[in-house]
Amino acid sequence: MARCGRHRYMQGDFMKDVERNAPKVEARTVKGCQDLLPEDMIPRKKVVRAIEDVFERYGFLPIETPALEHLETLLGAGGEETNKELFRLESPEGDPIALRFDMTVPFARLLAQYPDKLKTPFRRYACGPVWRADKPGPGRFRQFTQFDIDAAGSESAAVDAEIIAIMAEVMQAVGIGDFVVLVNNRKVVDALLYGHNVRCPARHKHVLRVIDKLAKVGIENVRLELGEGRMDESGDPIPGVKLDKETIDGLLSFLAIQADTRHGIVEAMRAALPPGEQTDAAMAEMDELASNLDALGVDEKHAVFAPSLARGLDYYTGPVFETILPNAPEFGSVMGGGRYNQLVARFLEEPIPCTGMSVGLDRLMAALRYLGVVPEEKTIVEALVMTLGNVPVSEAMRVAAELRGNGICAEVYFGAKRSLKAQLSHADRFGIPVAVILGEDELAQGMVSVKDLMAGKQQRADISDHDTYRKAGKATQVTVPNTILIDTVRNLLEHDRGQSE
């Protein structure tokens, strides 16, 4: 039986009748999932390729893993919340399996499963759907796409610097100039809290949770929550961490550290942290990060050390990264990541140090659209071949074959309505730039008409008078000998491209 197989439909006339008379199935998308139509996919594919090019230039290799994983591979890898959000099912053998909820756990599995083929150091990229059965909302899907890179086998912060450099290059590659990759380090925060005698894990976590609210609730509310607590807007009490004033002042002044350069911030952090082994280790790592970001040519404004960045700090073991778009803050982080040296230890005795980051492709596309960075495109078709009167369709085929043979994307019009108007409106609906029109008379003379639909559109944009409108449309049409058809179409396409750039 064919695996490419399409041989299971419409079992003869019997099935035809069944289909005709059966009650209709409602055509609807599963909740939280999205259908990507050409207008979504065309810019999306360009963005994916641009990102892929960056990843490959940094030496990351493509990998793909299946959507389904053994439940035990996934369970616990992401904590309680993720356990609940798994789409679970059963294999035909009755084994519990589930749809992957991210790309990182499968990557860790691969490292453990193919120690020879994926000998470290190893770096890979992977782009694909992941599933989480949580509550969908605007821009929040149950199936969404992650585009990840991860580097395994090195503890060096220089590799983290490369990840940050890639994040900056990705932003530029997709056309976003105004962005900041915020960088913090779990080790810095540990040294800070340890130095201030916040050593119990539960309290440590509570402090991080409060700091993470800084941008949302403001410094004064954070101060209250680090101390005795406060009332929220509805009057409900928010319990505090109950730190003393001196500790709170110490923490808040650390979070407020700013400087013009990454090295400057490291110096200020070093001065503010209590001396000791932990501080030395954390500062050495931040120094290494800063030096390597400089060596990689990452602009100071594009990667900023941010002592107040607390997101993910309870999960990562070293540097953490997060991207913000100052012109589209409501989209939150479109990329994020960090160092995780323990995940592979789920599978192997010897843990493999890893660092990486994930692009949230759906969110990035939404942000690009919001920022107007992605041009609207509904088609990749460059020329629509139309026939008028009794011109046989095989003539259109011949012309289309010639266009395609010369690298021009050509569609032959095959709609039920065959009027010139219907054919032009099909081209218009998708924004196809050029029409190649085959008429009987022209054909007999070895001629063909070529119409610049983009220019026609522009010229007629301000015309309301019918006759002038028709004339303006005609002005963008030329009738040329077959022999120069390709050149004529190419010139128009180049001209249109020039206009839109």
Add this chain to the structure above:
Amino acid sequence: MARCGRHRYMQGDFMKDVERNAPKVEARTVKGCQDLLPEDMIPRKKVVRAIEDVFERYGFLPIETPALEHLETLLGAGGEETNKELFRLESPEGDPIALRFDMTVPFARLLAQYPDKLKTPFRRYACGPVWRADKPGPGRFRQFTQFDIDAAGSESAAVDAEIIAIMAEVMQAVGIGDFVVLVNNRKVVDALLYGHNVRCPARHKHVLRVIDKLAKVGIENVRLELGEGRMDESGDPIPGVKLDKETIDGLLSFLAIQADTRHGIVEAMRAALPPGEQTDAAMAEMDELASNLDALGVDEKHAVFAPSLARGLDYYTGPVFETILPNAPEFGSVMGGGRYNQLVARFLEEPIPCTGMSVGLDRLMAALRYLGVVPEEKTIVEALVMTLGNVPVSEAMRVAAELRGNGICAEVYFGAKRSLKAQLSHADRFGIPVAVILGEDELAQGMVSVKDLMAGKQQRADISDHDTYRKAGKATQVTVPNTILIDTVRNLLEHDRGQSE
């Protein structure tokens, strides 16, 4: 919470201990699924792009639908067998959903769901995983990839001709010169059987099943099965269709029709079929197919009308297509399709005529590998940057940034072992063509060493003597000023590319 989010791992030190001490999870792939490592993915991505280019040149637009569909969307669309093979699960709301088993049913759903945005004529391509919970075997997966095109909105056989032309171009684009797209037509077979008074649907199907075995069991066994039946090799009886001798002779002589051209086969078929309306309609369609295949420039040897092709004939409503590779027959059909005018009627009162085909990507990749058409490539990295002695890693970063800025894919070596040998063996394992080596002395003089690893490999292939081996290796290494590093690397890469072509 971040959708790009990776913030769920290793909840602090507590989690670290859990990971360290917890029993290890066995790293294994779900049965019937496959992990695609770089050596699989690199050629695969090239093949996908080559196919995509062909699809786009014919004016097909990209679309993506979710992996999950409502169960009712899928149930019955593929017949009983497919119903049983669905991976079923439940949405968080308790709705029955399932993983899609092909790309055609979701396409039909889209056409019904977005009548305005996807106004016909509409043609799309889609590439993605599909799932079938059947028995996996060699080259037969439970998750596999289909790469489909479908054109909706026209009954014209000219569109079927375009699909066939695309199949031929796809084969050539991926480097297969020796292939045949076999073409038959449900209407021809209907006319044949109707003319021979085989009119009961069950018998009709039985005949098709027997004809489908032709290549496998040979003409004499088919003759027996069309008649009284026969014994199989184990001695079990195979019941026959019980046609009379005259009918059998008529059918078999029709199946044996051959000619040098597609038009020639149509003429021979017309002569052999009983006269009547059905024959006229079938022949008109085959004529149109033949004329348009000629107009599209499809070589006679690449698309052949095959009256004996019976696969899929009980599912399709018009032309059917199937590809065979004479040099790799064991891979069966790597592409297949046909016209299906009834599928959208599951969702809509008014059916939308469709035709299309599907590339079985996994099977195609296996065939390409078998045919030796795809060069083995384990990396896209062009230059590995290595450091010796106490050269700081930031120097490697600076050099890598320069290489990347000039469009060269560069990896900085970050393995635990830092000897020259370990670094070169990493390059060797992946087949990285060029090493850029930063030594302390060279660095002080503004110099850098560049080593041609491909040439080194070739030169040393036949040397067993240790000293000669070392010397030969040295001969492929040059030390150049930093200023001409990029040119030096580029020259080597171009030279290597020239060698491998």
